[in-house]
Amino acid sequence: MMKNNADVVIIGAGINGCALAYELSKRGKDVIVLDRRHIAAGATGRCGAGIRQQWSTKENAILAKKSVEIFENLSNELNYDIGFRQGGYLIAIHDENDMQQAKKNVEMQKSIGLDVRIIDADEIKEIVPILEPKGMEAIGATFCPTDGHADPFKTAYGYAMAAIKQGARFYKFTEVKKIRVKDNEIKSVVTDRGEIKTGVVVNAAGAWSKQVAKMAGIELPNKPVRKEALVTEPIKRIFDAMVISFRHGIYFSQMEEGQILGGIPSPEEKTGYHTEPTFSFLQRMAYMLGKYAPVLKSINVMRQWTGYYDVTPDALPILGKTSIEGFIQCNGFSGHGFMISPMVARLLAQLINDEKLDLPIERLSINRFKGKVFKEKSVVG
């Protein structure tokens, strides 16, 4: 039997929905999480799960840095091994233009206390010995040793299991049909298994957030964009860093079990719900991996898959309150929802619980699209 009332109903059991359920139930809130499928069924279970603090906008950099501070102790806190490790992120610098932008980024990142530096081509090879700076067309890189990676399945399940222990309920394979709003206030959520009375609904539905928002009469600018990734057979551990390039859009790193996982964008990709993996992605990714690390040409690719980025006009998430009382947004992560989820969940839990927030989030509210938009430039994949 499904419970028919809750303090908060979260729509979407991705990493942000799971993390928020944990933070809210920790504060004594009665929470229900609904998902049309299951935990980590959407972007969370399909992502590269990199954790990067090197961003070009201060909002993202601070959110990511605060999240890393939580990630560092998260396995203990949740009593669940989330597979967190810090191998650093190495971001290629290709020319003088890149160098100017890198210097600006590093200066801002250092100002918030991040351990980050510009390295030359020789040091690239010291950090990731299989890289070929000529093939990468790199004159240097920025490197932050505390960037890293966590297992996206384990992190989502870890948060969910800890939330359940605190009393949260997860109803999977349960589809939201309607959100009832009266006098501009949230009243209930209608699902295919019954109705749940609540005063607060959190829209954490990832690439489907736009449809969920519409049920409450709110228009979101988010667009779904198909992204592809592949994984190779496991090989002996040779490097710890995530390698990325904004020019080529490529990202790849070696996972705990030894496999290389990465992705690269398709220039011809249009927005919309396309799920099929493409051969052109496989060709492009194989080619670029061979350029970056020629030794990888001879290893086997095991599988490729697709997932969605839930993209906003400025590539920053949409967080917080809307014009409808009790309707909270937690979406639009534009490809980096996993890495900032611990801090996002904490901030939204503070907002919903009427506490003082650790960081201001007004600038990330839906209202910002009324004025001029400043775009986050450091996006890959």
Add this chain to the structure above:
Amino acid sequence: MKIVCRCEDITEEDIINTIRKYNVQTLVELKQLLRLGMGPCQGRTCLPIAARILAKETGKSVEEIMAPMARPPVIPTPLWLVSEDDEK
């Protein structure tokens, strides 16, 4: 001890315990929780067996149990073989 997934060393007991602990309903969830079918054979051996175990545990028919999407290239393939040409 009965081995179900030879690539990732997963036993029948692992699968049953995981289904009960997490109230698993689909093969995709088992894959996420155990790496079932993520090894070199890509699930050709273990998935039909796991589907039968899951059917028994959940009372669903094997047909009802959602199969994970087959993910290309299905057979491990060297990267050089699928790479774009250098001339491009």
